[in-house]
Amino acid sequence: MPDAAPPVPTRRPAIGVSVACWRQGRVLVVQRGRPPLKGMWSLPGGHVEYGEAIRAAAARELAEETGVTADIVGIVDALDVMVAAPAASADDPPAHHFVLAVYAARWRAGEPVAGDDAAVALFLAPDEALALDLTPGAAAVITASRVLVGDAG
Incomplete structure (x- = not known):
């Protein structure tokens, strides 16, 4: 009986969080300072660490990336972000695949200062x-999140 072939490694998406943080009707945005999507604007966020609760990850990433603390109000959406490799064809798998839990939050303290992956x-x-x-x-997240925070955001 021949030996079984070794298992083929399975690629899995990275799990992340993103936060639409509101203060007096204004939303906190960051310009990405690193690839992928360097130079584009987004909501602050990042990876969920192993053993970390997802809401705790959202609050931590917000603080690490911007210096801002906030009260997480609720989840806005779950998004797939798939980034193609340069010169990839439509049939190629994505070079990066992130599944993001996106939260709405109300600002509590701190002035935004770019940190971690953010340039601005x-x-x-x-x-x-x-x-x-x-x-x-x-x-779409910016628009939907405003409804969750209400006028207090």
Whole structure:
């Protein structure tokens, strides 16, 4: 009886979080400072660490990337972000695949300072934020998150 072939490694998406943090009707956005999607604007966020609760990851990533603390209000959406490799064909698998749990939050303290993966961090009026070169799905999240935070955001 021949030996069984070794298992083929399985690629899995990275699990991450993103936060639409609101302060007085303005949303916190960051310009990405690293690939993938370097230079594009997005909501602050990052990876969930092994053993870390997903809401705790959202609050931690917000603070690490911007210096801002906030009260997480609720989940806005779950997004797949798939980034193709340069010069990839439509049939090629993505070079990066992230599954993001996206939360809405109300600002509690801190002024935005770019840190971690962010090159720039600032609060903008929604129309200013929506006019930026945003990462996939960010515009819909900004719009939907405002409903969750209400007028207190």
